[in-house]
Amino acid sequence: MIDIKSKAGVLIKGAAAMTLFSLINKLLGVFLRLFLSARIGSEGMGLYQLIMSVYTMFSTFATAGFTVSVSRLVAEKSQRSGGDARQLFKNSLIASTVVSAVATMLMLSLADVAAVRFLGDARCAAPLRILALSMPFMALAACLKGWFIANQKVTVTSSASLFEQIVKISVIALLLNVVMASSEDIGALCGGIVIGVTVSEICSFTYLFLFRSIPERKARAKDLPTETQKDSMRSLISVTLPISLSVYLTSILHTAETLLIPFVFEKYSGDRGYALSQFGMIRGMVVPILFFPFAFLASLVSVFTPEISRLNLLQNRRPLYARISSIMSFVSILSVAVGGMFFFLSGEIGEAFYPNENTEEAIKILSLVTPFMYVETVSDGLLKAIGEQVETLKFSVYNSVLRVILILLMVSRTGDRGYLWLLVISNTFTYLLCRIRLFKVTGIKPRMRTDILLPLFASLAGGLASRAVLGALRLSRISSAAAGSAVYIGIFALFLLLFAGERIKGIVERLKK
Numbered sequence: 001m002i003d004i005k006s007k008a009g010v011l012i013k014g015a016a017a018m019t020l021f022s023l024i025n026k027l028l029g030v031f032l033r034l035f036l037s038a039r040i041g042s043e044g045m046g047l048y049q050l051i052m053s054v055y056t057m058f059s060t061f062a063t064a065g066f067t068v069s070v071s072r073l074v075a076e077k078s079q080r081s082g083g084d085a086r087q088l089f090k091n092s093l094i095a096s097t098v099v100s101a102v103a104t105m106l107m108l109s110l111a112d113v114a115a116v117r118f119l120g121d122a123r124c125a126a127p128l129r130i131l132a133l134s135m136p137f138m139a140l141a142a143c144l145k146g147w148f149i150a151n152q153k154v155t156v157t158s159s160a161s162l163f164e165q166i167v168k169i170s171v172i173a174l175l176l177n178v179v180m181a182s183s184e185d186i187g188a189l190c191g192g193i194v195i196g197v198t199v200s201e202i203c204s205f206t207y208l209f210l211f212r213s214i215p216e217r218k219a220r221a222k223d224l225p226t227e228t229q230k231d232s233m234r235s236l237i238s239v240t241l242p243i244s245l246s247v248y249l250t251s252i253l254h255t256a257e258t259l260l261i262p263f264v265f266e267k268y269s270g271d272r273g274y275a276l277s278q279f280g281m282i283r284g285m286v287v288p289i290l291f292f293p294f295a296f297l298a299s300l301v302s303v304f305t306p307e308i309s310r311l312n313l314l315q316n317r318r319p320l321y322a323r324i325s326s327i328m329s330f331v332s333i334l335s336v337a338v339g340g341m342f343f344f345l346s347g348e349i350g351e352a353f354y355p356n357e358n359t360e361e362a363i364k365i366l367s368l369v370t371p372f373m374y375v376e377t378v379s380d381g382l383l384k385a386i387g388e389q390v391e392t393l394k395f396s397v398y399n400s401v402l403r404v405i406l407i408l409l410m411v412s413r414t415g416d417r418g419y420l421w422l423l424v425i426s427n428t429f430t431y432l433l434c435r436i437r438l439f440k441v442t443g444i445k446p447r448m449r450t451d452i453l454l455p456l457f458a459s460l461a462g463g464l465a466s467r468a469v470l471g472a473l474r475l476s477r478i479s480s481a482a483a484g485s486a487v488y489i490g491i492f493a494l495f496l497l498l499f500a501g502e503r504i505k506g507i508v509e510r511l512k513k
Contacts, residue, residue, distance in 0.1 A: 020158075021155070021158030021159055021161065021162050022161070024162055025158075025161050025162050025165050026292050028165045028166065028169060029288065029292075030288070030289070030292060030353065032165075032169050033045075033288060034353065034354070035169075035172075035173070036048070036172075036193065037280075037285060037354060037357070039176055039189065040190070040193075041186070041277070042276075042278075042280040042281050042285070042357065043186065044186035044189060044190065044280070045277075045280030045281070045284035045285065046262065046275070046276030046277055046279040046280030046281075047123070047124070047187070047190055047276055048280070048284065049258070049279060049280055050121070050262065050276075050279075051124050051127045051128060051131075051190055051194065053254070053255050053258035053259065054114050054118070054124070054128060054255060055107075055128065055131045056251060056255070057251045057252060057255040058103050058107040058135065059103070059131075059138055060247045060248060060251040061099065061102070061103040061106075061248060062096070062100035062104070062135040062136070062139040063096070063135075063138050064244040064247035064248060064251070065239075065241070065244035065247060066092055066095075066142040066143050066146060066240060067142045067143070067145045067146040068146070068243055068385075069092070069146065069236060069239040069240040070089060070145075070146025070150065070236075071145075071146040071147075071149040071150040072150070072239060072384075072385060073085075073088050073235060073239055074088060074146065074151070075150040075307075076313060077235075078150065078151075087232045088232045088235065088236055089143065089147050091232050091233045092143040092146070092236055092240075093143050095233070095240070096140055096142065096143050097136065097139065097140065099139065100135045100136040100139035103139075104132050104133070104135045107128060107129075107132035107135070108132045111125045111128040111129045111132070112125045114128060115128060119259065120263075121187075123186075124190075126187075127187075127191050127193075127194040130191065130194045130195055130198055131197060131198060133198055134197065134201035134202065137204070138201050138205075140205055140209075141160075141201070141204055141205040141208050144205070144208040144212055147212065148208070148211070156211050159207075160204050160211075163203065163207050164200045164204035164207075165200070167196075167204075168196045168199070168200035171196035171199050172193055172195075172196035175195060175196065176189060176192050179192070180192050239389070242389035242390050242393055243384060243389050245393055249393070249396065249397050250396035250397065250399075250400050253397070253400030253401065253403075253404060254400055256404055257400065257404055257407060258283075260408070261283075261411070263275075264408075264411050264412040264415075265278055265279060265411075265415060265419075267412060268411075268412065268413070268414075269415060278416040281354075281358075281359060282419065282420065285354050285357065285359060286362045286363055286366060287366070289342075289350075289353055289359075289363065290342060290363070290366055290367070290373070293334075293338045294374060294377070297331055297334065297374060297377075297378055308323065308324065308382060308385040308386060312385070312386045312387065320386070320442075321442050321443065321444060324382055324438075324444055325442075325444045327378065328375070328379070328438070328444060328446070329447065329450070329451050331374060331375055331378045332371070332375060332446060332451040332452065332455070333450075333451060333504075334374070335371035335374035336371050336452070336455035336458075337455060337459060337462075337489075337492050338370055338371070339367050339369075339459070340367075340456075340458075340462065340463055341367075341462070341463075341485060341488050341489070341492075342363055342364070342367035342370060343364055343367040343368065343459075343463065344459075344462075344463030344464075344467060344484075344488065345481065345485060345488065346360045346361075346364040347360040348477065348480040348481040349481050349485075350362075351477040351480075351481070352478045352480070352481035361417075361420075362416075362420055365417075365420045365421065365424065366420060366423060366424070368424060369423065369424045369428055372427050372428050372431035373427045373431075375434075376427065376431040376435075379435060379438050380392050383434065383437060383438060383441075386442075388441060391437050392434075395430055395433045395437070396430075398429075398430075398433065399429060399433075402425075402426055402429060403422060403426045406422045406425065406426070407419070410422060450500050454495075454499055454500045458491070458492045458495035458496050459492060461491050461492070462487070462488040462489070462490075462491035462492035462495070463488060465488070465491045466484040466485075466487040466491070467484075469483065470483065470484050
């Protein structure tokens with residue numbers, strides 16, 4: 001019997017802890033990007049993004065699906081037997097070790113080919129070989145994170161991510177500012193950056209492993225498994241494979257997209273340096289800013305995913321649907337707030353983070369689709385939590401194919417502005433697919449008044465108020481961004497409390513149940 005109410009305090013505390021760690025982590029990530037953009041410039045950021053795109057493709061082969069599948073299956077099996085849960089976790093470590101070893105060898109052997117033939121820059125080969133060494137540690141860490149999330153020990157995974165970020169920043173700063181202080185070779189500097197990435201992945205795994213080893217000694221003699229190891233591995237594969245296929249296919253298509261963008265930018269402008277700069281500005285600067293406020297929503301989904309999986313086992317679907325409905329309402333309101341803030345304060349926010357990089361237009365255009373990006377990401381996670389991996393696989397493939405087609409047909413003729421509108425189109429497309437599927441399987445649809453219209457009016461009120469205040473004051477770029485954001489958030493919250501206070505209170509109460 002699943003005691004739903006007794007888990008409320010643990011879930012809320014877990015969400016709060018994850019949010020705190022995630023926000024600090026995001027702030028450090030922004031600081032790192034500011035440091036890198038100043039040290040290697042937008043062209044260097046473009047080259048770094050190309051390197052990371054190939055690395056991401058290979059690393060997905062090593063890690064894809066393990067965190068989600070382990071967290072979901074351990075949560076489900078622990079209801080029957082702690083022994084089954086631990087057996088599945090051990091099987092996941094075996095599977096991830098084998099898969100990551102294959103991915104590492106492939107990346108080491110194909111680094112030169114990928115750098116010269118696909119990235120068009122031989123400087124990328126050495127960084128790719130360095131990054132390949134991190135993949136086994138990433139894969140094992142993915143399983144460990146799934147275990148801790150399933151057991152509602154989210155502070156361990158959150159603190160591990162924070163520790164990883166601190167190590168990464170420290171190593172990169174040491175290498176770029178001390179060891180390579182006199183170097184202006186962006187290829188060599190990118191090598192220093194990826195050393196920091198690799199070292200941080202190893203440290204993150206070590207951190208998680210040390211925490212896991214403590215309870216493992218105490219729990220080893222408890223409940224025996226009720227299923228065979230073969231059945232346990234079969235259940236792991238049945239959940240992990242669809243998720244992995246989704247990530248594999250979308251990663252390959254996403255990498256193809258990433259490689260095409262600088263190529264079509266260069267074809268459009270006739271300048272390789274400019275192409276890398278524009279690519280680095282959009283992908284390495286603007287998109288991370290837009291997703292910075294997503295820290296809280298990511299924490300919320302991570303904490304509630306095991307709980308959604310447990311509720312999905314019940315014959316009574318009402319608790320499951322009520323929880324999903326509350327999450328989606330909360331996400332809708334917050335995502336509209338974030339999109340409006342970026343729209344009305346695009347210039348101030350862009351200058352505060354990246355002075356003189358001309359990010360205002362890109363932020364303003366992408367702010368239009370920011371709510372869709374947030375809602376689609378959360379919807380995708382919820383669908384996977386209730387066993388809709390195959391459908392999310394289809395959606396990912398459809399979207400990736402659409403983006404590649406649009407790059408070839410539209411971006412090649414319109415350059416960087418066309419790419420911005422491509423992101424608007426593709427994210428709107430995936431938003432619609434995920435929301436429609438979620439409605440089909442749960443019957444949950446947005447509440448037009450409280451989830452969409454009132455947040456839009458609140459955003460408009462907050463935006464106009466912030467513009468009026470900034471127009472009356474003469475502040476520095478950082479002060480303008482801070483003051484404008486404070487006014488916007490205050491007016492937005494006041495508007496919602498006045499016109500939808502009871503609805504907001506109801507959403508929060510249902511999340512606690």
